[in-house]
Amino acid sequence: xxxxxxxxxxxxxxxxxxxxxxxxxxxxxxxxxxxxxxxxxxxxxxxxxxxxxxxxxxxxxxxxxxxxxxxxxxxxxxxxxxxxxxxxxxxxxxxxxxxxxxxxxxxxxxxxxxxxxxxxxxxxxxxxxxxxxxxxxxxxxxxxxxxxxxxxxxxxxxxxxxxxxxxxxxxxxxxxxxxxxxxxxxxxxxxxxxxxxxxxxxxxxxxxxxxxxxxxxxxxxxxxxxxxxxxxxxxxxxxxxxxxxxxxxxxxxxxxxxxxxxxxxxxxxxxxxxxxxxxxxxxxxxxxxxxxxxxxxxxxxxxxxxxxxxxxxxxxxxxxxxxxxxxxxxxxxxxxxxxxxxxxxxxxxxxxxxxxxxxxxxxxxxxxxxxxxxxxxxxxxxxxxxxxxxxxxxxxxxxxxxxxxxxxxxxxxxxxxxxxxxxxxxxxxxxxxxxxxxxxxxxxxxxxxxxxxxxxxxxxxxxxxxxxxxxxxxxxxxxxxxxxxxxxxxxxxxxxxxxxxxxxxxxxxxxxxxxxxxxxxxxxxxxxxxxxxxxxxxxxxxxxxxxxxxxxxxxxxxxxxxxxxxxxxxxxxxxxxxxxxxxxxxxxxxxxxxxxxxxxxxxxxxxxxxxxxxxxxxxxxxxxxxxxxxxxxxxxxxxxxxxxxxxxxxxxxxxxxxxxxxxxxxxxxxxxxxxxxxxxxxxxxxxxxxxxxxxxxxxxxxxxxxxxxxxxxxxxxxxxxxxxxxxxxxxxxxxxxxxxxxxxxxxxxxxxxxxxxxxxxxxxxxxxxxxxxxxxxxxxxxxxxxxxxxxxxxxxxxxxxxxxxxxxxxxxxxxxxxxxxxxxxxxxxxxxxxxxxxxxxxxxxxxxxxxxxxxxxxxxxxxxxxxxxxxxx
Numbered sequence: 001x002x003x004x005x006x007x008x009x010x011x012x013x014x015x016x017x018x019x020x021x022x023x024x025x026x027x028x029x030x031x032x033x034x035x036x037x038x039x040x041x042x043x044x045x046x047x048x049x050x051x052x053x054x055x056x057x058x059x060x061x062x063x064x065x066x067x068x069x070x071x072x073x074x075x076x077x078x079x080x081x082x083x084x085x086x087x088x089x090x091x092x093x094x095x096x097x098x099x100x101x102x103x104x105x106x107x108x109x110x111x112x113x114x115x116x117x118x119x120x121x122x123x124x125x126x127x128x129x130x131x132x133x134x135x136x137x138x139x140x141x142x143x144x145x146x147x148x149x150x151x152x153x154x155x156x157x158x159x160x161x162x163x164x165x166x167x168x169x170x171x172x173x174x175x176x177x178x179x180x181x182x183x184x185x186x187x188x189x190x191x192x193x194x195x196x197x198x199x200x201x202x203x204x205x206x207x208x209x210x211x212x213x214x215x216x217x218x219x220x221x222x223x224x225x226x227x228x229x230x231x232x233x234x235x236x237x238x239x240x241x242x243x244x245x246x247x248x249x250x251x252x253x254x255x256x257x258x259x260x261x262x263x264x265x266x267x268x269x270x271x272x273x274x275x276x277x278x279x280x281x282x283x284x285x286x287x288x289x290x291x292x293x294x295x296x297x298x299x300x301x302x303x304x305x306x307x308x309x310x311x312x313x314x315x316x317x318x319x320x321x322x323x324x325x326x327x328x329x330x331x332x333x334x335x336x337x338x339x340x341x342x343x344x345x346x347x348x349x350x351x352x353x354x355x356x357x358x359x360x361x362x363x364x365x366x367x368x369x370x371x372x373x374x375x376x377x378x379x380x381x382x383x384x385x386x387x388x389x390x391x392x393x394x395x396x397x398x399x400x401x402x403x404x405x406x407x408x409x410x411x412x413x414x415x416x417x418x419x420x421x422x423x424x425x426x427x428x429x430x431x432x433x434x435x436x437x438x439x440x441x442x443x444x445x446x447x448x449x450x451x452x453x454x455x456x457x458x459x460x461x462x463x464x465x466x467x468x469x470x471x472x473x474x475x476x477x478x479x480x481x482x483x484x485x486x487x488x489x490x491x492x493x494x495x496x497x498x499x500x501x502x503x504x505x506x507x508x509x510x511x512x513x514x515x516x517x518x519x520x521x522x523x524x525x526x527x528x529x530x531x532x533x534x535x536x537x538x539x540x541x542x543x544x545x546x547x548x549x550x551x552x553x554x555x556x557x558x559x560x561x562x563x564x565x566x567x568x569x570x571x572x573x574x575x576x577x578x579x580x581x582x583x584x585x586x587x588x589x590x591x592x593x594x595x596x597x598x599x600x601x602x603x604x605x606x607x608x609x610x611x612x613x614x615x616x617x618x619x620x621x622x623x624x625x626x627x628x629x630x631x632x633x634x635x636x637x638x639x640x641x642x643x644x645x646x647x648x649x650x651x652x653x654x655x656x657x658x659x660x661x662x663x664x665x666x667x668x669x670x671x672x673x674x675x676x677x678x679x680x681x682x683x684x685x686x687x688x689x690x691x692x693x694x695x696x697x698x699x700x701x702x703x704x705x706x707x708x709x710x711x712x713x714x715x716x717x718x719x720x721x722x723x724x725x726x727x728x729x730x731x732x733x734x735x736x737x738x739x740x741x742x743x744x745x746x747x748x749x750x751x752x753x754x755x756x757x758x759x760x761x762x763x764x765x766x767x768x769x770x771x772x773x774x775x776x777x778x779x780x781x782x783x784x785x786x787x788x789x790x791x792x793x794x795x796x797x798x799x800x801x802x803x804x805x806x807x808x809x810x811x812x813x814x815x816x817x818x819x820x821x822x823x824x825x826x827x828x829x830x831x832x833x834x835x836x837x838x839x840x841x842x843x844x845x846x847x848x849x850x851x852x853x854x855x856x857x858x859x860x861x862x863x864x865x866x867x868x869x870x871x872x873x
Contacts, residue, residue, distance in 0.1 A: 477588040
């Protein structure tokens with residue numbers, strides 16, 4: 001008994017614990033059931049309107065509460081009430097301005113992103129402190145947790161208790177947070193499913209609409225194809241039909257495939273236009289009418305209107321030449337019992353004159369014809385008019401045929417008599433044509449084929465290459481040296497004899513199947529056909545060079561010449577003969593630039609060079625027009641006194657894509673094309689403007705000069721020299737501050753003319769300088785025979801003084817000669833203190849270079865440098 005009593009006592013003691021465990025088990029089971037319901041909602045519900053009411057049952061199962069609500073962010077990122085299970089509270093909450101949500105308990109939970117438990121007293125305290133705004137009925141207890149997607153808060157779920165016996169605890173808070181995570185997942189799934197179904201409905205509707213439009217378009221296309229087919233058949237009938245009556249019947253049948261045309265007739269006007277003849281008439285009511293006078297019927301209305309017209313429902317619709325439709329009331333006095341419900345007609349027109357009418361009519365349906373049918377009836381009317389005119393012409397031809405036969409028989413006898421005479425004339429004309437053809441395809445001087453004949457043969461070789469890819473040929477472009485000198489010194493007769501001799505020598509160097517031609521001047525071309533290898537081409541080119549290099553005896557003179565040859569090998573990428581000649585010509589210029597008396601094969605790099613040169617020339621012309629240039633000034637210093645005596649203006653091109661370009665990159669093109677004169681005219685005007693701006697300065701620039709390097713064209717072209725002198729006179733009052741620099745190439749040709757130009761410039765007052773002295777084969781003749789005041793030693797010569805004193809004695813000698821001949825020595829390209837000291841030691845007067853000063857865009861005190869004091873030693 002004691003043992004049993006002891007066991008009962010222990011059981012009684014364990015009973016509260018077991019009841020607690022049972023309660024927890026029931027709570028866990030309730031929560032699992034609620035989560036299972038929530039998961040089933042997310043899987044089955046397809047729209048949010050159904051989801052939230054179903055969620056109400058889950059919340060009530062998990063929490064014993066009177067009310068709850070959910071607020072979420074909308075698309076404008078504003079917190080809005082999404083669901084409230086209490087209708088009264090929902091209306092009160094909706095009255096709150098969306099801007100004032102942050103002054104509610106829900107807004108505080110959203111802003112802090114933390115759960116919040118608030119009793120009635122705490123709620124009143126927050127309201128009195130002004131932190132929240134009271135709304136709805138007063139609740140006993142309030143619990144809210146944030147709804148999060150990852151780390152982002154997207155809304156709030158809040159529970160309200162209006163029962164004084166029901167309060168929320170920490171377990172409810174944890175459970176609500178846990179439930180909140182699943183609610184966010186469920187909301188996202190339902191929202192995604194709702195959007196998916198909405199997209200499916202929209203896509204289905206669009207596909208339905210698209211299918212409807214396609215069906216309409218297919219029907220319209222089928223109608224258009226049917227119309228085109230009928231119109232094509234009508235066009236073919238016009239060209240093929242011989243019997244006009246059969247043509248009318250066939251046309252009637254084709255029109256019936258397009259329009260309700262059971263009743264159709266064709267009426268023609270007489271020559272004077274006062275009678276109407278019905279050449280074809282098919283009608284269900286009226287028999288074929290007899291010809292009648294021009295009156296006031298529907299046919300006459302179509303003639304007077306002169307346009308296709310449709311009469312229906314008391315209105316007349318016409319089609320203009322521009323395709324526009326016009327409408328007016330039907331006012332014609334016509335018997336109503338004879339007036340059809342719909343009448344469609346078009347005038348038959350021949351060269352602007354109306355010759356008849358095509359008409360179809362319907363007695364039962366006023367809507368039998370549409371406005372679009374006016375275009376069809378006009379098209380058919382045009383072909384009927386054509387067929388009528390063709391038939392009329394055939395009848396006229398047949399009638400005149402017999403008359404022509406009589407005339408032909410008479411004329412035949414006359415022609416036979418003159419036939420003999422014509423044959424003789426034809427023979428003479430044939431000989432003349434052969435002579436003209438020969439002269440048109442051969443050079444008159446050398447009797448060789450000319451450019452036209454050579455181009456024909458070259459084009460034939462290209463076509464032959466396409467059919468026979470293994471066939472090989474090459475084009476040799478030959479240019480002769482010294483021809484211009486021979487022509488200018490010995491006369492044109494000697495030049496002609498020289499070209500004839502050249503033609504003979506070249507003819508001996510080619511085979512019988514090759515084509516030798518003269519293009520003009522001293523340019524010859526050869527088409528070498530049926531080549532075995534490139535060695536064959538080189539062998540012919542070598543023979544030509546050797547043959548041309550032999551001396552020529554002309555008028556007692558022994559002359560020599562050379563040939564520069566450009567070679568273009570056959571290739572299927574060439575489109576025409578001009579491209580082959582172009583490439584051979586480019587290779588010839590490459591041979592001349594390499595030293596003449598040689599041959600060069602064309603490669604793609606030559607074309608790229610030509611394209612680059614053409615591009616540069618075009619861009620340079622634009623640069624001149626838009627003045628895309630600027631001047632940089634480099635300081636020139638007195639090497640003994642260490643002060644600035646002037647500047648050299650250096651040209652720079654502000655290229656829109658390549659940036660700043662130096663003269664070495666573009667002046668060669670300017671010199672070659674003659675654009676150098678326009679550029680240097682701009683440079684002179686800019687330099688003169690700079691000199692004028694210094695007149696008002698009180699600093700050392702008042703006496704500074706500016707040097708400008710110019711092309712020798714200014715000296716050898718009298719017209720250009722006069723322009724240069726006029727430009728200087730118009731733009732400066734102190735020409736003595738302007739130094740014009742010329743290099744030795746300006747005097748290599750026409751040195752007497754260049755010397756006269758220098759003296760004219762000297763009389764103007766400007767100073768003259770010889771630029772780049774020492775760069776080439778410099779002559780002492782320039783030092784005493786030319787009026788130069790400055791001799792500028794080239795930077796390449798100055799560069800030899802680095803670590804080498806060999807040329808110092810020459811600089812010293814030039815300086816001493818300057819004292820006798822009246823010039824001053826200027827050294828360019830001084831780039832080190834060592835070179836500066838050496839030049840000062842031998843007495844060089846002036847200098848410029850990066851060691852003294854770099855070129856600057858604007859000259860002012862701040863960028864004028866003084867030489868270092870120790871440089872005077």
